[in-house]
Amino acid sequence: MKLAALRPAGDLLLQPAPRAGVLLPLPLSGAYDYKLPKGTNVLRGLLVSAPLGSREQMGVVWGAAEGSVGDNRLKEAVPFEGHPAIPEKLCDFVDWVAQYTLSPPGMILAMVLRSGRAFEPPAMRTAFVRGGETPKRLTSARERVLALADDGLARSVGTLAEEAGVSPAVVRGLIEAGALAATELPEFPPFPVPDPTFATVELNGAQGEAADGLRGEVAAHRFAVSLLDGVTGSGKTEVYFEAVVEALRQDRQVLILLPEIALTVQFLERFAERFGCRPAEWHSDLSSKERTRVYRAVMNGEARVVVGARSSLFLPFKELGLIIVDEEHEQAYKQEDGAIYHARDMAVVRGRLEQCPVVLASATPSLESYVNATSGRYAHRRLGARHGAATMPAVRLIDLRQEKAEAGSWLSLPLREAVAAALAAGEQSMLFLNRRGYAPLTLCSACGHKMTCRDCSSWLVEHRYRKRLACHQCGYEIATPPKCPECGAEGTLIACGPGVERVAEEFAVLFPQARVAIASSDTMHGPRETQAAIRAMAKREIDVLIGTQIVAKGHHFPQLTLVGVIDADLGGSDGDLRARERTFQLLHQVSGRAGRAEKAGTVLIQTRNPKDAVMAALASGDRDAFYEQERLYRERAGAPPFGRLAAIILSGHDGGAVTDAGRALAKAAPAAKGVKVWGPTPAFYHLLRGQTRERLLVQVERNVDVQAYLRTWLAGVKLSNKVRVTVDVDPVSFF
Numbered sequence: 001m002k003l004a005a006l007r008p009a010g011d012l013l014l015q016p017a018p019r020a021g022v023l024l025p026l027p028l029s030g031a032y033d034y035k036l037p038k039g040t041n042v043l044r045g046l047l048v049s050a051p052l053g054s055r056e057q058m059g060v061v062w063g064a065a066e067g068s069v070g071d072n073r074l075k076e077a078v079p080f081e082g083h084p085a086i087p088e089k090l091c092d093f094v095d096w097v098a099q100y101t102l103s104p105p106g107m108i109l110a111m112v113l114r115s116g117r118a119f120e121p122p123a124m125r126t127a128f129v130r131g132g133e134t135p136k137r138l139t140s141a142r143e144r145v146l147a148l149a150d151d152g153l154a155r156s157v158g159t160l161a162e163e164a165g166v167s168p169a170v171v172r173g174l175i176e177a178g179a180l181a182a183t184e185l186p187e188f189p190p191f192p193v194p195d196p197t198f199a200t201v202e203l204n205g206a207q208g209e210a211a212d213g214l215r216g217e218v219a220a221h222r223f224a225v226s227l228l229d230g231v232t233g234s235g236k237t238e239v240y241f242e243a244v245v246e247a248l249r250q251d252r253q254v255l256i257l258l259p260e261i262a263l264t265v266q267f268l269e270r271f272a273e274r275f276g277c278r279p280a281e282w283h284s285d286l287s288s289k290e291r292t293r294v295y296r297a298v299m300n301g302e303a304r305v306v307v308g309a310r311s312s313l314f315l316p317f318k319e320l321g322l323i324i325v326d327e328e329h330e331q332a333y334k335q336e337d338g339a340i341y342h343a344r345d346m347a348v349v350r351g352r353l354e355q356c357p358v359v360l361a362s363a364t365p366s367l368e369s370y371v372n373a374t375s376g377r378y379a380h381r382r383l384g385a386r387h388g389a390a391t392m393p394a395v396r397l398i399d400l401r402q403e404k405a406e407a408g409s410w411l412s413l414p415l416r417e418a419v420a421a422a423l424a425a426g427e428q429s430m431l432f433l434n435r436r437g438y439a440p441l442t443l444c445s446a447c448g449h450k451m452t453c454r455d456c457s458s459w460l461v462e463h464r465y466r467k468r469l470a471c472h473q474c475g476y477e478i479a480t481p482p483k484c485p486e487c488g489a490e491g492t493l494i495a496c497g498p499g500v501e502r503v504a505e506e507f508a509v510l511f512p513q514a515r516v517a518i519a520s521s522d523t524m525h526g527p528r529e530t531q532a533a534i535r536a537m538a539k540r541e542i543d544v545l546i547g548t549q550i551v552a553k554g555h556h557f558p559q560l561t562l563v564g565v566i567d568a569d570l571g572g573s574d575g576d577l578r579a580r581e582r583t584f585q586l587l588h589q590v591s592g593r594a595g596r597a598e599k600a601g602t603v604l605i606q607t608r609n610p611k612d613a614v615m616a617a618l619a620s621g622d623r624d625a626f627y628e629q630e631r632l633y634r635e636r637a638g639a640p641p642f643g644r645l646a647a648i649i650l651s652g653h654d655g656g657a658v659t660d661a662g663r664a665l666a667k668a669a670p671a672a673k674g675v676k677v678w679g680p681t682p683a684f685y686h687l688l689r690g691q692t693r694e695r696l697l698v699q700v701e702r703n704v705d706v707q708a709y710l711r712t713w714l715a716g717v718k719l720s721n722k723v724r725v726t727v728d729v730d731p732v733s734f735f
């Protein structure tokens with residue numbers, strides 16, 4: 001990293017050097033003391049280059065020095081040229097997240113300093129305008145370039161060539177002849193400004209009411225949380241776009257969080273239709289150059305609206321006026337490695353620190369948000385009916401115990417008939433199965449051996465197109481063996497259960513004429529192929545889309561009238577607190593894909609438990625009945641949001657050390673009122689990437705400070721350094 005130092009003027013040399021606590025983006029316990037050059041205006045958030053060992057490290061002035069180290073032994077940190085600083089509210093946010101998640105603050109700061117280059121002085125690039133000379137030889141190609149340059153705008157060689165429809169050599173010839181002259185432009189073109197008046201929108205009654213409420217909150221510049229709660233297709237996006245309009249009018253910035261990058265493409269287009277340009281994007285797929293551009297534009301206020309994944313929560317907004325968390329119930333908002341945090345919950349915290357409204361949008365809210373909204377802590381803004389002519393789909397359960405299909409068949413007769421009818425009517429269908437690959441389990445029919453991962457306690461999933469068995473936990477893969485590795489028998493390995501590939505195989509036999517595509521987050525069906533399949537579906541180039549949960553969310557397929565759920569019971573019985581809620585949300589979202597335009601939709605759900613509360617709520621369409629039942633269940637169990645949970649995960653390559661550590665930790669748990677500790681128990685994947693994993697679960701009553709409890713507990717035990725301890729406050733996954 002190139003750092004330019006700012007040296008103080010000579011007359012300041014007599015004053016004592018200021019000192020400060022500097023936080024480094026590393027997993028250290030806290031800030032370190034440094035001297036700063038004399039005359040430095042010591043501000044919280046000031047970016048400095050600080051020596052650490054033999055290298056220079058970017059750091060941030062965090063507060064007063066702790067003061068135990070003498071001046072002569074203190075190293076000097078030097079501010080960056082131009083003194084860029086991290087906004088103070090963002091520093092406060094870092095402290096808050098660190099405190100809440102029990103993470104070292106430097107680890108949270110590292111998420112803020114994601115683009116080191118953004119703090120360097122902006123580079124320039126060369127562009128060309130009309131020069132003083134007129135070339136002697138004027139071809140029609142040259143004339144086109146000069147005519148273009150006559151508008152006075154500076155363009156790069158590439159842009160001139162492209163816009164004039166000539167080769168770059170023509171442009172270079174004109175530069176040599178002096179007909180084009182070089183000029184310097186900032187490295188990045190400015191971000192376009194979204195135009196609130198670009199498109200007119202008509203809102204229905206409920207939408208208008210919700211939009212008015214949100215606009216008022218944005219205009220008031222104060223913290224408030226709303227749950228924007230409406231069935232899929234009820235027009236939530238149009239409503240929160242009105243809040244975006246108000247924020248733009250107030251000259252403030254907007255952050256829109258989406259759970260997955262896969263959803264952004266359609267979203268960006270939708271935004272452009274409303275505001276005339278795309279918003280800035282922030283996610284892990286950006287190149288380092290794009291990252292620099294966006295980061296700077298967010299910091300100086302040029303980027304007015306940012307759409308991003310959870311990490312965009314840590315961007316240095318200059319004047320944040322609104323945060324929207326779309327699909328707020330999504331598990332993808334939980335960051336599960338490194339610093340473990342929930343982006344939805346932290347978005348609410350950031351909104352409070354920034355004093356701006358936060359909008360949580362969902363058709364199937366998390367139970368937490370539902371309870372907050374119905375108890376009045378959040379404003380509950382409900383959108384009832386579907387927008388325009390669309391009506392809710394009819395949901396029917398298919399009892400697989402009665403509709404017993406022959407072995408190796410996954411589509412029951414009623415589902416087949418419905419697909420055939422949709423095909424005959426020229427309408428589209430979607431088959432949903434939340435399982436990638438061909439078959440989840442391969443076993444030997446001679447000896448019963450199950451093919452499992454070398455490094456994890458999980459089955460290997462067959463991917464038949466690629467002729468491989470793969471671990472979906474760690475990525476370990478082998479070629480499908482010709483004989484059983486255990487007993488050596490040949491031709492005895494059999495595939496058990498279906499994945500999407502297997503459903504597609506059966507489908508192709510049943511409906512050889514249908515145009516079909518698979519969408520699955522997979523190496524075979526990677527993001528690009530998935531996007532292509534989704535686009536083909538939207539354009540009606542295929543009749544049937546077979547997919548995993550990637551097809552469940554956000555997509556709008558106007559001609560889709562039939563959704564078939566192959567196995568609704570998947571993931572319903574793993575003893576995890578949120579399994580029922582998740583199953584309901586996912587199936588409800590999938591169902592919502594059907595009949596989003598003028599044509600009515602039908603949803604057929606194959607299940608072995610038609611009496612189950614989740615299935616009953618889906619069939620009756622009574623969503624809130626499910627939520628109320630789930631609320632009661634959680635309340636009785638003291639489970640979130642009525643109590644709080646934290647998980648402690650112990651992991652390491654030395655299985656014995658992990659087991660010992662688990663026991664030692666459980667023994668050392670301080671007794672406290674309103675606190676229960678369970679475990680240690682082997683984690684769901686007891687072996688993951690070669691590491692043994694044990695879990696302890698802490699459940700506390702709502703009024704207990706769980707962070708303080710955990711700190712006291714963990715500080716009181718000395719564990720083997722072969723064991724890694726991870727704390728997950730408010731866990732959402734129980735693996």
Ligand SMILES: [Zn+2]
Binds near residue numbers: 444
């Ligand atoms: Zn065998």
Ligand SMILES: [Zn+2]
Binds near residue numbers: 455456458689
């Ligand atoms: Zn594995």
